[in-house]
Amino acid sequence: MTRPKKLDPSSSPRAMLGAELRHQREKAGLSQEQLGSPLFVSGSFIGQLEAGTRRMRMEYALRIDEVLKTDGYFERNCKAATKSKYPDHFAEAADAEEIAVAIQEYAALLIPGLIQTEAYARAIFRGGLPTAPEEEIDELVAARLDRTRLLANPTTPMFWSVLDEAVLRRKVGGAAVMAEALGHVSALARRHRIIVQVLPFSAGAHMALGGSLKLMTFTDAPPLAYLESLGSGQLLDDPATVGSYELAYDLVGASALSPEASLALIESAAEAFAHEQ
Incomplete structure (x- = not known):
């Protein structure tokens, strides 16, 4: 399991999304593995989303909103967080x-x-x-x-x-x-x-x-x-x-x-x- 990392949410939309994901997951009392299970990904993958080493895709954002009951937060912010000047x-x-x-x-x-x-x-x-x-x-x-x-x-x-x-x-x-x-x-x-x-x-x-x-x-x-x-x-x-x-x-x-x-x-x-x- 990926260990927690202190992120600066103001540094980028991706960091903001990762920090909020960790906050909402812990608020729901779920481990990284428990959140990963309904998304069909590993706990390590959830940790990578939280740490910012992986980009959140829309399909994950939609499922996370559903599991964590976050009222579309991750769907709304996913596009901004995944914008890139690279291919x-x-x-x-x-x-x-x-x-x-x-x-x-x-x-x-x-x-x-x-x-x-x-x-x-x-x-x-x-x-x-x-x-x-x-x-x-x-x-x-x-x-x-x-x-x-x-x-x-x-x-x-x-x-x-x-x-x-x-x-x-x-x-x-x-x-x-x-x-x-x-x-x-x-x-x-x-x-x-x-x-x-x-x-x-x-x-x-x-x-x-x-x-x-x-x-x-x-x-x-x-x-x-x-x-x-x-x-x-x-x-x-x-x-x-x-x-x-x-x-x-x-x-x-x-x-x-x-x-x-x-x-x-x-x-x-x-x-x-x-x-x-």
Whole structure:
């Protein structure tokens, strides 16, 4: 069961909804498991709603109002609490990132969003949406750069990424964009703000060969795994499933170059792109 967490209800609609859910549940004398049962979810899931690591969907809001007899409170407030500047498939994962104490990410093809530069992000979005108006691309880039503010805190969250060597070789946006993007990753690593490793092509097959993987851990909630594919994503909290992805990440990290050797390879790739200009 998720342990209670002191939320600031004024910090966001989602925090407000989570705090009110805890208040109404305790007022009704129900445990997290007892409230979860009629919703067909676990007590841990209810705890994640209360802690703000999961977003409340309308179907849950309607059932909660019914069980707790809250006169439509959660239905009325659910829309405001679930508004997001991120695509639907990623919105919940973005919320979880904001309160995670540690984020581990295996990146198979692209530099992770939290450590991208503006030019690199713009090249990604333009490549994926070749006919979108510039205003739409601007909004997507702004939202992605807003996520990078998480690393403005000098220590939290701890961010550790394993980059497949393909990330270093794929020329996103051209040589100048890649030189800047890899230089940014290198600078973060040299400031000891992030841990970065490179999984070389020579490592061969591995457990995460099927795609990218993000793991998030929290002070007072179970860990989550996030898997993303073209236009879709899955946020997973089943302990056995998350455990299997944690093992996959550990084994990928064990096969990767050391942080020191990885940094040398990243800077070598950045220098090669810079010379190519």
